[in-house]
Amino acid sequence: xxxxxxxxxxxxxxxxxxxxxxxxxxxxxxxxxxxxxxxxxxxxxxxxxxxxxxxxxxxxxxxxxxxxxxxxxxxxxxxxxxxxxxxxxxxxxxxxxxxxxxxxxxxxxxxxxxxxxxxxxxxxxxxxxxxxxxxxxxxxxxxxxxxxxxxxxxxxxxxxxxxxxxxxxxxxxxxxxxxxxxxxxxxxxxxxxxxxxxxxxxxxxxxxxxxxxxxxxxxxxxxxxxxxxxxxxxxxxxxxxxxxxxxxxxxxxx
Amino acid sequence: xxxxxxxxxxxxxxxxxxxxxxxxxxxxxxxxxxxxxxxxxxxxxxxxxxxxxxxxxxxxxxxxxxxxxxxxxxxxxxxxxxxxxxxxxxxxxxxxxxxxxxxxxxxxxxxxxxxxxxxxxxxxxxxxxxxxxxxxxxxxxxxxxxxxxxxxxxxxxxxxxxxxxxxxxxxxxxxxxxxxxxxxxxxxxxxxxxxxxxxxxxxxxxxxxxxxxxxxxxxxxx
Ligand SMILES: Nc1ncnc2c1ncn2[C@@H]1O[C@H](COP(=O)(O)OP(=O)(O)O)[C@@H](O)[C@H]1O
Ligand SMILES: [Mg+2]
Numbered sequence: 001x002x003x004x005x006x007x008x009x010x011x012x013x014x015x016x017x018x019x020x021x022x023x024x025x026x027x028x029x030x031x032x033x034x035x036x037x038x039x040x041x042x043x044x045x046x047x048x049x050x051x052x053x054x055x056x057x058x059x060x061x062x063x064x065x066x067x068x069x070x071x072x073x074x075x076x077x078x079x080x081x082x083x084x085x086x087x088x089x090x091x092x093x094x095x096x097x098x099x100x101x102x103x104x105x106x107x108x109x110x111x112x113x114x115x116x117x118x119x120x121x122x123x124x125x126x127x128x129x130x131x132x133x134x135x136x137x138x139x140x141x142x143x144x145x146x147x148x149x150x151x152x153x154x155x156x157x158x159x160x161x162x163x164x165x166x167x168x169x170x171x172x173x174x175x176x177x178x179x180x181x182x183x184x185x186x187x188x189x190x191x192x193x194x195x196x197x198x199x200x201x202x203x204x205x206x207x208x209x210x211x212x213x214x215x216x217x218x219x220x221x222x223x224x225x226x227x228x229x230x231x232x233x234x235x236x237x238x239x240x241x242x243x244x245x246x247x248x249x250x251x252x253x254x
Numbered sequence: 255x256x257x258x259x260x261x262x263x264x265x266x267x268x269x270x271x272x273x274x275x276x277x278x279x280x281x282x283x284x285x286x287x288x289x290x291x292x293x294x295x296x297x298x299x300x301x302x303x304x305x306x307x308x309x310x311x312x313x314x315x316x317x318x319x320x321x322x323x324x325x326x327x328x329x330x331x332x333x334x335x336x337x338x339x340x341x342x343x344x345x346x347x348x349x350x351x352x353x354x355x356x357x358x359x360x361x362x363x364x365x366x367x368x369x370x371x372x373x374x375x376x377x378x379x380x381x382x383x384x385x386x387x388x389x390x391x392x393x394x395x396x397x398x399x400x401x402x403x404x405x406x407x408x409x410x411x412x413x414x415x416x417x418x419x420x421x422x423x424x425x426x427x428x429x430x431x432x433x434x435x436x437x438x439x440x441x442x443x444x445x446x447x448x449x450x451x452x453x454x455x456x457x458x459x460x461x462x463x464x465x466x467x468x469x470x471x472x473x474x475x476x
Contacts, residue, residue, distance in 0.1 A: 056378055076383060081381065083381040087379075088375075090376065094370070095376070096373065096376065096377070096395075097395060098394050098398065098471050107380075111386055112386070140471055140472045140473050141473075142471065142472065
């Protein structure tokens with residue numbers, strides 16, 4: 001391993017909404033090619049954490065480093081350059097509703113990277129092909145299924161050449177039969193060496209992919225460790241209880 | 255009654271000629287209102303506190319004062335004092351345009367606020383600056399949503415444009431009045447004028463409906 005600097009390091013992030021302390025000091029590191037999964041009960045601050053990492057939500061405290069360099073988020077150029085390097089996948093897709101699939105992917109390379117039209121187009125087509133949507137490029141978000149929408153949004157993020165991807169429950173808004181196609185795309189990314197921070201409750205998927213799982217509750221990372229340990233043999237009672245519950249749900253539905 | 259028809263047929267070309275004057279005033283005001291309204295709406299949604307306040311005052315001013323007062327204020331008051339010579343026609347477009355910008359800014363502002371928050375977040379997440387996100391993601395959607403509001407705005411400006419006859423703009427009403435005073439056929443002439451306005455309202459509304467259909471995003475129902 002030549003480079004041991006974490007791709008992304010976040011240090012002691014705190015965030016409150018009024019009196020509601022949503023993040024109470026969260027730190028984590030992502031090594032190149034590493035895949036970390038965050039689990040935890042609803043309202044525990046998982047989405048807020050991911051949004052904070054991308055500065056989509058302003059943090060009250062904390063530092064974020066990309067490849068060892070601290071990001072000063074009020075320098076606009078630095079912020080937009082950083083966000084290109086950190087791909088974000090939202091629970092509810094957030095595709096640009098007025099653009100078809102191709103243009104959803106194209107808009108970043110054209111407007112942000114300023115690639116020439118033809119080059120950007122080739123790139124966008126390639127990314128859509130990669131997520132298996134070559135035949136749906138001219139469809140608008142409202143004409144796509146949830147699984148297809150999420151794959152377009154992954155293509156949109158990939159077209160910016162991210163070094164890290166943050167995925168916030170990418171399949172939780174999907175009908176069960178559509179989850180597989182999105183998982184397949186994420187698996188491909190993983191085998192391609194993409195560094196990822198993934199929030200999910202799909203236990204089987206998480207344990208096959210993650211090299212570490214974080215259990216997050218009440219704005220804190222309560223416990224972290226390898227998947228087998230966290231999911232089936234956690235030290236903390238709360239973690240065990242939660243994992244037993246989602247494990248049961250998962251078994252019942254499959 | 256026969257007399258009425260004779261008068262109408264004799265003066266029809268003259269009165270109908272007012273349609274172009276009216277439409278130029280209306281379309282000019284709408285375009286000016288749209289350009290200014292876009293800037294104002296963005297300023298009011300995304301601007302700093304001071305900027306938002308300022309826009310608020312602007313909107314309050316132009317929505318709160320009667321059109322006729324504004325026309326006289328600009329034409330006889332402000333422009334005369336500054337010794338700027340503009341034709342009543344141009345002044346009418348400007349004043350109606352300023353008023354329309356106040357209303358249109360509120361139409362567009364409402365449309366911007368009705369967009370899901372995730373649209374801006376997604377744009378930022380791929381590295382767009384806020385200004386790019388507004389131009390390429392927010393406004394294209396907000397403008398589509400604004401079209402029904404504009405249809406309404408068109409009909410209002412169309413009717414308001416009749417007031418510009420007070421400055422001497424030779425639009426439909428001014429010409430009708432001119433003919434009516436000369437021929438004493440007030441009833442038939444004003445019926446004619448009313449019908450012309452109704453027709454313009456109808457045609458304009460239809461055109462906006464066609465536009466709305468044309469730019470509708472496929473599969474999108476709202
Ligand atoms: N924009 C917001 N304004 C106020 N409170 C918020 C906002 N976003 C999230 N919260 C609160 O933060 C807490 C954590 O939410 P979230 O990060 O969505 O949790 P999770 O993703 O783990 O379910 C919740 O109590 C939620 O109500
Ligand atoms: Mg969440």
